[in-house]
Amino acid sequence: MLRSSASLIYRDRLKRELGRVAGDVLTGTEIGFNLLGSSDVVMIPSNVAAFTRDLDASDNDVVLYLLVREAARQRLFHNVGWLAPQLSALLGHFAREITIDFDALSENFRPENLTELSLEDVIAVGESVRGSFFQPASTDTQVEILERLEVLLALVEGWVSHVSSRATAPWMPNAPQLDEVIHRRRASASPVTSVFKELLGLDLHPRLLRDAKNLWAAVEHHRGPEGRDAVWGHPDLLPVRTDLADPLAFAAQGHEEAREDDLDAELRKLLGN
Template sequence: MSSNNPFGPFDFEQLRKMLEQLGLGDADQLNLEDLMTQVSKMSQSGLMFGMTNADKDPEAAWRTTLTAAKAIVAEGGDPALRADELSAVVDAERLAQSWLTPVTSFAETGRPARATTRSGWLDETGEGWRATIEPIIDGLADALERGTALEGDDELAPMAHMMAPMLRTSASLIYRDRLKRELAAVAGDVLTGTELGINLLGTSDVLLVPANVAELTRDLDAPETDVVLYLLLREAARQRLFHAVGWLSPQLSALLAHFSREITIDFDAIASQFRPEEMTGFSLEDVVKVGESVKGSFFRPTRTQAQVEILERLEVLLALVEGWVDHVVAQAAGPWMPHAAQLEEVMGRRRASASPVNTVFAELLGLDLRPRLVRDAKNLWAAVQHSRGQEGRDAVWGHPDLLPTSSDLGDPLAFAAGGLQDGPVEDDLDAELRRLLGE
């Protein structure tokens, strides 16, 4: 080995050990000095994998990802809004608000109702997605970089150090390729601004995507005008809730962020796809192929205790939101809309389906949120209203510690009869969420 190698000598067994730990191929056929020179050039190059300096800027990278998602949407068709669609949304939302006002103590938001295209929905929710997703990208990259650290092996540290930036950049590229496809799929499926159950809009506007509604109504035995009105009832109710309950959206975001910090990356599944001996001229397309070759998710299926608790909180909180919407909308639409029960059943089947709206968090966060609790939540809100009245039902949203738990969803009558708790009960997760929310 050349004496001018600044990293010191590696013997063959050490090299073999490192390659096996990184899943990087057969050491027998590699020249160590050539390999280190090659990896060093790749890790230091400003044009690694065809990336420019702009691509490495988070702002530019996000714009590029969103633009790529919109391009995929355009390929699948994204009809322009018609004047009659715009006016129909405004008129139907006015009627929906008049039906909602008598059945909830939460007031209108005062924000306008709007229609948008599929690409427009991506623009509207782009910053919300970014706030949710970028911590995942950073966590994925950090985990892969840590995976190359080879703790306790000082002899192998120089090579691991050189591999780390390469894998970090690769992780971001792989994930963003998957991200653009998932965002495009959701944009082609989502019906309203907050159908995901989380308000990514950053406003309280009531938003409808007519192109996707038209796809939904194609096989329904109900007038499209009824479907539009019913969806606007749901969206307006959900936005009233988010607007009136100031802690709700930040709590959901804090739970997602906390879950993200606990993610365990399947390092072996990704790192084993990279072969240093084949990396001369490695392109962006090659990196994307590596991502596509990783079976399933990047995330290990194992759950930490913290993740289990967060997942339960998220499931219950999202179920309470959707159950409240189901309950309130049923009351609002029942006296006026003959197809209300049928449309509620359609929404229930949609929640239970494997549509992009329902699978996006599993694909992007490894977070499998199931809709099984929504019906229980609807029954609970009905029981609370029966016991405490409409004002008492909505007052339960006054503080997160006063909300029903998963066990309460299994026994709604007991919760409804129990009244409000004497005071908040806080555990370690509550304390952490308060810290995240700056309380």
């Protein structure tokens, strides 16, 4: 009964969250995944109009800045062939490792009323355990997947923020203010930012996004735009969480040598290099 109830609760929460996201998302890949499977730059005009209503900025500037960010993210997904499949694989793997807190559910069901339990009662229980529905990541596999997914999503958003700021700086004097608006949106409890937390228990911290943006800026300073984008050439070349905490050290080092493992070292010996 608890398993059936958990399934009903999760389906109800999924419908609600997807409905909230549909009414809040501004562009096709804003949540960080290329769900459309194409490189088209997509914007939701009605949602953008609601977003710009109370902003102290020109609507045209906000729309243009959002389009630049969406185009940058689509460029990244299109040029880095492994990125979208990797994100989907990590998301799927992480979702398979999620466990439901049945103790929290059972505490809210009264045994004497189980025979009279209705769908509305199950949904009400789901709302009462909204904050404790999922058990925290506890296994080594869960922790590893969670960290890799968080870092990869942060790197994507950090890269998009960096290249968007670089592209708009010469032409849009208020680009820094618009970037701060986007950052505040991601730091707020909006449906787009809370969907992973609500459905997967994954919380992407704003500090991690700022660290990622700073890292890409540091890499470009040391290696140039080509060297910056070359980091996306292979998953093993990407920064890890410790690199985000010290972006200057990562940017200053040769990323090939920094990511060389034992197999690469042995191959280098065999090749006489």
